[in-house]
Amino acid sequence: MDTLMKVFDKAIESRLDRRCTFVALGGGVIGDMCGYAAASYLRGVSFIQIPTTVMAQVDSSVGGKTGINHRLGKNLIGAFYQPQCVLVDTDTLNTLPDRELASGLAEVIKYGLIRDAEFFEWQEQNMHKLMARDPRAFAYAIKRSCENKAEVVSLDEKESGLRATLNLGHTFGHAIETGFGYGQWLHGEAVAAGMVMAVDMSYRLGWIDDSIVKRVHNILQQAKLPTAPPDTMTVEMFKSIMAVDKKVADGLLRLILLKGPLGNCVFTGDYDRKALDDTLYAFCKS
């Protein structure tokens, strides 16, 4: 919020008028904040996203979700506001640290799991190229990810249902980010662990077979991503933090879970509560 205010101060002091354009050059936090600032400054000015991380290129820069974090939770304050354009230059990845790179791959893997089995299979065969920063492999992974996201968002911009499926692993993941402390784990690392938990729960519910569980573990390990939450996370931490998730409606926590063959998922509050409890106890020491 303080940084957002600095953006407003600078814009006002510089007397930027309604015809100005804000440019978000950076990772997801920059894009989210800059987008929200653009949405709010003079009640809305143009903005352009130039994402410089894999995470921002394959996910946060596309779809028009903008916002800032609150000490009590992520992405609780913001706006739906579309950029005039998103410019992705894969050269910006040349200087991206390995952990940041892997973090973005968690979202790439997510698209395969929720709606694009063929893309998941491509990733299984090409993860070594992505880890070696092969530019052609990256260009393909980013393009296909953006296509998946754009398709979902164009069908459901304001998240009445379908769009929520983009949050596979994010409810558990947000709980990890909040409980473990921001900055300890990168977003994609928390999402990776969260996806493992969501997949584990889907299996407990009998909705997927164990081959999917194994393939998810394998691909995340190839991408050097976590496959379990940090040791310090407790069942109680997960429960209390997930209770303020945006996907809670009428007190009921809806989750994105896999169901059926690879590439299929559901967004639902209609699941056995015991499977959620069992999952939390399986992944937490207390």
Added chain:
Amino acid sequence: MDTLMKVFDKAIESRLDRRCTFVALGGGVIGDMCGYAAASYLRGVSFIQIPTTVMAQVDSSVGGKTGINHRLGKNLIGAFYQPQCVLVDTDTLNTLPDRELASGLAEVIKYGLIRDAEFFEWQEQNMHKLMARDPRAFAYAIKRSCENKAEVVSLDEKESGLRATLNLGHTFGHAIETGFGYGQWLHGEAVAAGMVMAVDMSYRLGWIDDSIVKRVHNILQQAKLPTAPPDTMTVEMFKSIMAVDKKVADGLLRLILLKGPLGNCVFTGDYDRKALDDTLYAFCKS
């Protein structure tokens, strides 16, 4: 901004989910802030306006402009966000202080000037009833004002041109509010003085005849509203503050000015700069 943060804190601590509804019960500042909070909380929840001042009932609650003030200017941060409904109960005016009542009448008078000569004439005949708080007269004035505003907003929600005409007197008025200090004058008082200045400038440009100038003075005096800026306002203060107005585009200040018979106005940057200077010097001692 601090108050806005308190609203977010409370909403998050209370675990309000996306199906909640924010209710703005109060005057314009409450409505604007609550609307912006509703627009931003979880990226948008429902809200209802229950305006309790004339100003809010005839103006700010209708049209979906929301926002908060910044120390460097009014309404620079906000969103276009429509309420689910606006509930106007004229009984709430029973306890409204006289000055607040008159302040709201400035906006009522504005609608007559910019687009509804018949309504202006009705006001000239019925201002004594409004000043005596006649409920039937008030119900009519509020309804007709809202109809005028709704018509303009429905034709131009995002203010590409027509909607700007609702700001007759507001550019000068905002300068007065900022320069004189917030809270010294009520918004409608500043707008009243601003309208006199805009009308004076229109006359200097030869765009209206002097009978309109006189009628505007008369009706504002009947409503016990100011007809000139405070003595402490200087030409330099007006100029520097108006330079950051949202209606500046490409460095050019566009103004709403009357042109032609009563009930007609233009929103334009195409006017003789000298007329603006002359107006400022005519109303300021230095």
